[in-house]
Amino acid sequence: MNFNNPVLFKELKLRFRSFKGFNGILFFLLAMCIFVFGYIFLTVNISGTSYFRPSQSFVLFAFLSYIQLGLVLFTAPGLTAGSISSEREKQTLPILLTTSQSSFQIISGKMLSSVAFLLLLIVAGLPVYSLVFLFGGISPWSFVKVFFFLFVTLLAIGSIGVMFSTLIRRTIVSMIVTYGTMLFLSVVTGFLFIIVIQMKAFNQMGTVITTPSYLGQFLASINPAVLFATFLSPDMGYGISELTKVDFPIWAGYLIFYGLLTVGALFIAVKRLRVNMKRLK
Amino acid sequence: MIEIKGLTKKYGQFTALDNLNLTLNEGTVFGFVGANGAGKSTTFLIISTLLQPTSGEVFINGVSVREKPSEIRKLIGYMPDFFGVYDQLKAEEYLDFYGASYGIPEEERKKLIPQLLELVNLSHKRDSYVDLLSRGMKQRLCLARSLIHDPKVLILDEPASGLDPRARVEMRDILKTLKGMGKTILISSHILPELAEMCDEIGVIDNGKLIAHGSVAEIQKKLQGEKVITVRLLDRVDETIAFFEEQPYVSSIEKLDGGDGISFMYRGTEEEQLGMLKEAMLADMPIVSFMEHVTNLEDVFMEITKGAEA
Ligand SMILES: Nc1ncnc2c1ncn2[C@@H]1O[C@H](COP(=O)(O)OP(=O)(O)OP(=O)(O)O)[C@@H](O)[C@H]1O
Ligand SMILES: [Mg+2]
Numbered sequence: 001m002n003f004n005n006p007v008l009f010k011e012l013k014l015r016f017r018s019f020k021g022f023n024g025i026l027f028f029l030l031a032m033c034i035f036v037f038g039y040i041f042l043t044v045n046i047s048g049t050s051y052f053r054p055s056q057s058f059v060l061f062a063f064l065s066y067i068q069l070g071l072v073l074f075t076a077p078g079l080t081a082g083s084i085s086s087e088r089e090k091q092t093l094p095i096l097l098t099t100s101q102s103s104f105q106i107i108s109g110k111m112l113s114s115v116a117f118l119l120l121l122i123v124a125g126l127p128v129y130s131l132v133f134l135f136g137g138i139s140p141w142s143f144v145k146v147f148f149f150l151f152v153t154l155l156a157i158g159s160i161g162v163m164f165s166t167l168i169r170r171t172i173v174s175m176i177v178t179y180g181t182m183l184f185l186s187v188v189t190g191f192l193f194i195i196v197i198q199m200k201a202f203n204q205m206g207t208v209i210t211t212p213s214y215l216g217q218f219l220a221s222i223n224p225a226v227l228f229a230t231f232l233s234p235d236m237g238y239g240i241s242e243l244t245k246v247d248f249p250i251w252a253g254y255l256i257f258y259g260l261l262t263v264g265a266l267f268i269a270v271k272r273l274r275v276n277m278k279r280l281k
Numbered sequence: 282m283i284e285i286k287g288l289t290k291k292y293g294q295f296t297a298l299d300n301l302n303l304t305l306n307e308g309t310v311f312g313f314v315g316a317n318g319a320g321k322s323t324t325f326l327i328i329s330t331l332l333q334p335t336s337g338e339v340f341i342n343g344v345s346v347r348e349k350p351s352e353i354r355k356l357i358g359y360m361p362d363f364f365g366v367y368d369q370l371k372a373e374e375y376l377d378f379y380g381a382s383y384g385i386p387e388e389e390r391k392k393l394i395p396q397l398l399e400l401v402n403l404s405h406k407r408d409s410y411v412d413l414l415s416r417g418m419k420q421r422l423c424l425a426r427s428l429i430h431d432p433k434v435l436i437l438d439e440p441a442s443g444l445d446p447r448a449r450v451e452m453r454d455i456l457k458t459l460k461g462m463g464k465t466i467l468i469s470s471h472i473l474p475e476l477a478e479m480c481d482e483i484g485v486i487d488n489g490k491l492i493a494h495g496s497v498a499e500i501q502k503k504l505q506g507e508k509v510i511t512v513r514l515l516d517r518v519d520e521t522i523a524f525f526e527e528q529p530y531v532s533s534i535e536k537l538d539g540g541d542g543i544s545f546m547y548r549g550t551e552e553e554q555l556g557m558l559k560e561a562m563l564a565d566m567p568i569v570s571f572m573e574h575v576t577n578l579e580d581v582f583m584e585i586t587k588g589a590e591a
Contacts, residue, residue: 006381014369091365095423098329098359099382100351100430275333277347 007109032128057135062232077178079114080161082171103273156258159265166269193219217246221253282307288337297323299489312476313469315486321469329359358427362438368412383430397425417448437468509574513542515567
């Protein structure tokens with residue numbers, strides 16, 4: 001990693017110069033606090049007990065994790081899908097491309113400056129999470145897993161956004177395509193998974209499914225919502241293995257797929273940022 | 282220093298640059314003239330590694346633009362014809378960002394930036410936001426930006442467009458200073474006289490072809506040898522056009538707007554002109570008057586580049 005990244009420093013400076021960034025963080029934290037305290041207050045009041053049970057703190061944890069996931073899925077495209085195309089629209093890109101920065105430096109600067117902001121949001125939410133710990137019922141390990149995979153998802157969606165922003169001239173189109181891809185990965189794959197499993201059950205009417213469904217397992221593995229469900233309840237993971245007859249951990253499939261996606265998307269973005277002067281058409 | 286060899290750029294079927302050849306020595310100030318759409322910006326984009334040529338090569342200091350674009354970027358300072366600036370960035374920070382983009386260490390940038398702002402007369406706008414500067418100021422700031430890594434070659438695409446007369450004079454003074462610093466400068470413009478004053482060499486491009494290239498003196502001499510002749514006619518305009526088309530040294534024949542005559546460019550000597558007039562009389566052309574205009578650079582530019590409008 002090159003720490004002398006002018007694009008990264010400039011973008012961060014600009015982002016925090018405008019107070020929009022701070023407002024966003026503040027609003028998010030406030031919403032989370034209200035939610036957590038509200039929940040604790042309500043459960044304690046309604047149940048009439050003066051303590052907060054671990055199972056309830058589990059619900060809270062699950063809810064917070066999904067909120068964070070939703071935050072990543074819906075803000076990462078917006079933050080990255082305009083990173084290059086907006087420079088093109090503002091006519092600052094040609095000048096940037098004639099500087100002696102490498103394409104990788106520019107792309108990684110763009111990527112990190114957007115991701116850093118979201119990461120800040122997630123980290124800013126940590127203290128609220130710690131409340132959940134206070135009441136017990138959640139192992140630190142599942143906590144670490146959730147955060148690690150939030151980060152993996154953030155990087156992957158961010159890279160896709162940067163890639164489309166490089167390939168597509170207009171920011172608005174790039175946004176639509178990036179959001180579309182995100183929705184496909186997080187929603188459509190879930191439906192496809194159900195369809196694939198249903199079809200399988202239908203084909204082998206009456207009999208127990210014995211042949212493995214690799215496609216089904218793949219679809220389940222690339223769906224962030226399914227992954228988080230397996231973290232929150234390990235039974236979920238076994239359940240899916242049961243259905244697909246493939247014994248491969250969901251998290252590993254997820255890590256491989258999104259890891260490759262991140263690397264591939266960034267590679268394409270770096271390659272396509274500048275014109276290839278060597279190739280003759 | 283700069284060698285352009287057989288440079289061609291096609292956009293689909295359309296040829297924007299057609300086999301351009303040009304060699305420039307170090308320290309030359311080269312003026313690139315041509316009408317709208319002649320191919321000036323296209324040439325500059327290729328030299329600046331921003332556009333892929335269809336064929337041909339460009340070398341700067343022996344380094345190939347196609348093989349080693351990253352080395353070329355260190356050698357050139359490019360100023361586009363249209364460009365934007367980042368908002369929420371102050372003039373000083375703007376230069377600092379680009380300085381960092383060229384890997385210039387921070388202490389050096391701190392020393393360099395005031396000098397550059399001084400050079401382009403923007404010291405008083407150091408703390409102003411760049412998107413709030415006037416167009417002329419942005420243009421000067423962009424010029425300062427293109428100088429930040431002390432490039433050997435400057436590629437300036439219409440740096441004076443959109444400037445008021447006073448700002449043009451200022452821009453010219455800045456360019457003279459840069460010339461004094463020994464930089465090789467490529468500068469494009471629509472306005473030939475403006476370039477003539479500060480350039481060593483001039484190239485005229487039309488429809489993607491370099492149609493004239495030489496020192497200012499050479500071009501001027503060549504152009505002065507040409508004159509526009511206007512012939513007013515009684516009638517039979519088409520017949521007269523046909524006659525003059527047959528004559529040597531005649532080019533760019535056009536009907537006058539009123540339809541009562543023609544004009545054309547003539548390159549022959551006085552004697553040859555006399556001979557042509559005699560022949561026209563013998564051929565019984567309905568000539569009412571025969572008038573020659575001494576051309577200035579602008580007229581000739583108009584003549585040369587007439588085809589571009591079609
Ligand atoms: N991306 C493109 N796609 C298709 N045609 C293009 C493209 N860019 C430029 N052209 C065409 O190439 C020709 C040359 O354009 P260029 O911008 O080089 O002209 P120019 O000499 O700079 O003109 P001006 O004085 O108006 O700046 C024009 O006819 C233009 O329409
Ligand atoms: Mg142009």
